[in-house]
Amino acid sequence: MTLIEHRPFSDAPVAAATRGPLLPTVGRDLDVPVLGGDAVRYANFDWAATAPALESVVAAVTAALTGYGSVHRGAGLPSQSSTARYEVARATVGAFVGAREQDVVVFTRNTTDSLNLLARSVPAGAGDVIVLDVEHHANLLPWTAGPHRCLAGKTTVAGTLAALAAALDAAPAALVTVTGASNVTGELLPLDRVVALAHDAGARVAVDAAQLAPHRAIDLAASGVDYVALSGHKLYAPFGAGALIGRRDWLDAAPPYLLGGGAVHDVRDDGTDWLPAPQRHEGGTPNLLGAVALAAACDALCGLPAGALEAHEAALKDRLLAGLAELEGVSVHRIWSDSDEAIGVVAFTVDGYAPGHVGAYLSAEHGIGVRDGRFCAHRLLTRLGLPGGALRASLGVGSSAADVDRLLFALHELVGGRAHAQYGVVDGAWQPLDDDRDLSAWLPDTSAAPTGCRAV
Template sequence: MSTAVLPRPAGPDAAGSAAPVGAAPAGTVPAHGPAADAPLLPVVGAGLTVPLVTGATVPYAQLDTAASTPALAAVAARVAEVLPLYASVHRGAGYLSQVSTALYESARDRIAAFVGARDSDVCVVTRNTTDALAVLAGCVPAGAGVLVLDAEHHADLLPWQRRGDATVLATPATAAETLARLRAELGAERYALLAVTGASNVTGEALPLAEVVALAHQSGTRVVVDGAQLVPHRRFSLADSGADWVAFSGHKLYAPFGAGALVGRRDWLDAGPAYLAGGGAVAEVTAAGARWLAAPHRHEGGSPNVLGAVALATACDALGALPDGALDAHERALRERLVAGLAGLPGVRVLRIWPDSGEPTGVVGFTVEGADPGLLAAYLSAEHGIGLRDGRFCAHPLLARLGVPGGALRASVGVGTTAADVDRLLAGLAAYLADGPSVAYAVVDGRWQPADDPRPLAALAGVDPGALARGAGCGGPAGHP
């Protein structure tokens, strides 16, 4: 363990006084409309207060939705309603088994409808986006080439690298150059699949998806979209975009109950090996072998996550029922407020992959000159009650390409975020630049935290304190995965 008392940041950026908690730095926040003043949909935990290292308590500002979203209130209510009806699915003769089977298969249909599935498409219920992409990776024909950019989240990079037949393209400096590079590569080599993000988990940016799909299909290449950061923020349709598959997660779609989905073309999924060998995936088993079912059941061996599927379908229904443009307007107001506020703070750089990309989602990666991202994230949490992400965001090649291999900060908004949350972050950053931390911070197991933290974190979580310190994961600092 190392301990340090962090001084006020040096240079002209350190001048000035701290803004109070809950207020934005003067002159940095633009006017905003009603879309940002209140949550777009009610979420569980709204108004929750958290303790500060100073002994005060404040409402929690959740600005880490790109990692995991809170549950929609409608989702929590639906899970509570369905829980007494839960039973084994597909093979049970009992009435509750029949009810649970109907709930599960209905959920599958609604999840598929949410992403504009075609009549011939299939929906495999998975654990999350990583799981969904791994299902597809196991079904891509052997020896078939896969093309992917190095700007992808690890979930859409590692499965293809692991196959040993992936080509990873360095991402050019502009979106136009990236499209030209993809066109040239697809024209020069034969690829079975192009894997592409629907929206970056670092910057919220994306290539024009319909154009990417069109140029891939011109070369006979199929397209899978990593929709983890797309479908919670934008309307998406397999039928309209022409994409062959989309993968996404419930925990990023306001349904954190352990379900995700892979939706798209059936043929490879019907022909590929079963993802998880076990009951429910087979039509017949003998001592010599097995006859496997077609997708989706082929890839859903074992007892399925009925409650997770119901939760995900309920979230899909709620987001799908929003008026056209409502989600875009809500996030746009919040993102514009945040980016404008960050631009008014000295030494802050907002990360962008391409200067000519279209409108990003509500995910903003940024750095503060001279500030350790991990320390700043710990400070914002301990002294301002703000939750955001620091590290490399499971996108190590992209962070290196953006010139911040040691990590950055990321604030992300969602349907439960308000302008007040954004203002809290801007005020906290201004206070750090003006006065620095008010307490000493220490690095414990690679993570910054207050050196003498009076908050009852471990007791509140009900876990061993050491387990909390070991939870850096792939979002951790450069020395961590």
Template structure:
């Protein structure tokens, strides 16, 4: 009988990167003169590119040409790449057969597009815990009702049901996962409440789609918007996927070539969606990159992404809880499992100064401030801002441990160099690190040195 081959032991979740990223081993200089591997704990803001995405872009770049109207062979190839990318992106979020996928720049672009498609005079309902990208378009469009979140998920759902029963809203805009805490309302339940009141639902999926499997068909949501730069495809593309009717009837998001079928001096016949809202030359490489990222995440074993982030989030939250004076922010006491986004405060410490210390003295990247969610930060009692660490497919337990050790050092001894505010940001008072890439020192020397 053949000798049995034992399976290789599987590393515990979070110990190794889930997928390889471009630049995962990049080293950065410290103010001390040393260099360390960069610990990127700011994926909620923007992610690095998956290695597979960069490889795919390099493969497609020699084939790039104009799309949709070119007779040349490469133009036909580029058109096929662009339209197949559209299909892949729609499939990744469980689009229904009659849904449409408009390729945009990012989530902000997608939600502004949708805001322009809501029928004139119709009211929109939105919660005050949203990212500005899912708050400002509705406020500017008007009329919009901003509903305060409550202390628990249960109470928030009750308030939402009450608001929907008392008002006539065409649309409810809701986040799929908070960019501040990673928490979310149960989407299927939210959609059911809204649809029972005759209200459609748009999901801000920027912090959801990269971290959890999502399906328009399964949740019955009407639209979802998301960004490639948060989905390991930072090549300038995003998407709005969902119902066609409002998009076919809306004014073109950007008037120009490609959005029309016929133009006369005194008349225009606009194309139906998606092309109606994709005026100008489209971002073919961005679309291809986004589709490749979607394919890579979809190919992960079921539950692998959730296990990876769950392990890292638990390690981070437990470690922060053990540090004196550190408070982890939460919106709801009864929320279900959040994504890998954790915001926190350090008693008596300016968040911007702590973030500068982590970068300059430890080579760790986190976010500080109010995270484009000013009303939510005020509601959480930290209108001045907080710190945010976020994990993704390239994050490891070692990255989390480095952050916890650096925070412990800050609490024990404080910064080891002087810091000063410059243009509203904390920086080392005497910072020798180049900030414009590897060639910066040479350019500075040629210009007579830094000034």
């Protein structure tokens, strides 16, 4: 198999901020097979779905494994060490989002888990929960089991804020929960204005920061946001941990999220005394390695020079948008016509091609990974006139100008009619119809029946 490189799309000067990765990630030199028997360096544009682990995160996990023991449940030194690591990780994650002194950090599995916990913690009778139709399903579906109002989308930020103000005036609300950054288009709502509207009406604010946290600083104390939810797998720490951070009172009063050991003070014949948060909602053996990984990622991002992450991302996003604008038949999609800030997430479509077709082509012929589909935001995609989905190119700390140019060149070849293979839907997914790639090292052999465990 021969390693090949694709020609760049743009002759524009490469800014220093875009030349290479800001932080080293595992698999950054990954080679993937392409049609024709060759291989290329993988160009990752799917950071918004699951980001690879930082090398520093893996090092922190390896160190924790060396003295791994039970958290909060042992007298041995490994247990004491693991307990200390777990609680240091909790403090680190809290500091990463600017938690207030009385805020609590609850470790969860991911953002979805965090928001489901928060949904169970809203006091009964406190009022509705107000959500927007732009939300990822993680910040939409958990609220539907209780009193809630989903605001129909507006085409401008100004209109969206006006609709929110009207909804808060119309009836009491306990909570306004919004995305920090759209997982579809990367656009940001002005959280300071959302907080002001909600607090003036006596409501709290929760932010789904799954996309925001890897790209922008969060400060609960300074912003007044009451709760924030995030995921390690979006934050370069894919070890199965997330967190819900925010005001203690609701979480202390809520029913325990997961009934089990570690969440209780005393269990008797006549009842159970539950611990306050965070232990109240962390029943069972904690995910120490996930917590350590998440904290290590927070430390790494905090260690970047001031402004470096935003400058890196903005330069790459501008280069990508400028290139897409030059390609005939390629359309970039937005939620709000007057939004003026976005992270490095770009949604686009290619005239005449299903999103899945484009995604399969980019992977099979150019070794490029993008996301295609409806991004767990079905209501938004329908409102944007994209019921069949779109493509999403997302950037991260390992992205470079060379990656952007490769994506643009690949799309240039596609719209110019220079794709080399025919594509079709096979078993529900777009694929090259004559796929000569050797994928044996990548895909499991599903034809062999699983074997049982050998008796010992």
